[in-house]
Amino acid sequence: MAKPLMIQEKDDQKIEELKEKLGAKTxxxxxxxxxxxxxxxxxxxERIARWKQIAQRVSKSSAEVLKEFQPYSRLKRGT
Structure with missing residues (x-):
């Protein structure tokens, strides 16, 4: 069942403007x-926040693994 919603006049005007811009019927x-x-x-x-948390959790171990492989890199820097 529908429930009435009380809307302030300014909000009603915004809705009307958007209704015209979007071509909405109601x-x-x-x-x-x-x-x-x-x-x-x-x-x-929420998804981005979870990704950031996960990235923080694995960043230390990722850096450690990367250091282990750097001596074997084919891309020698500074040579």
Missing amino acids: KIEVVRNALDLLAHQTARD
Whole structure:
């Protein structure tokens, strides 16, 4: 069942402007699009935060492994 939503006048004006720009038929279509976009952005931000955590966890061991292989590198620096 639908639930009423109280919207401030300024927000209603923004929704109307976006409705015109997006070619949306209804205000709720604009709100749904905004909610979908926000959900995707939130999921992306959470994914990036997880990647950063994982990168921090493995960075020390990755640096150690890289040091082990540097003496055997074919790309000698400074020679």
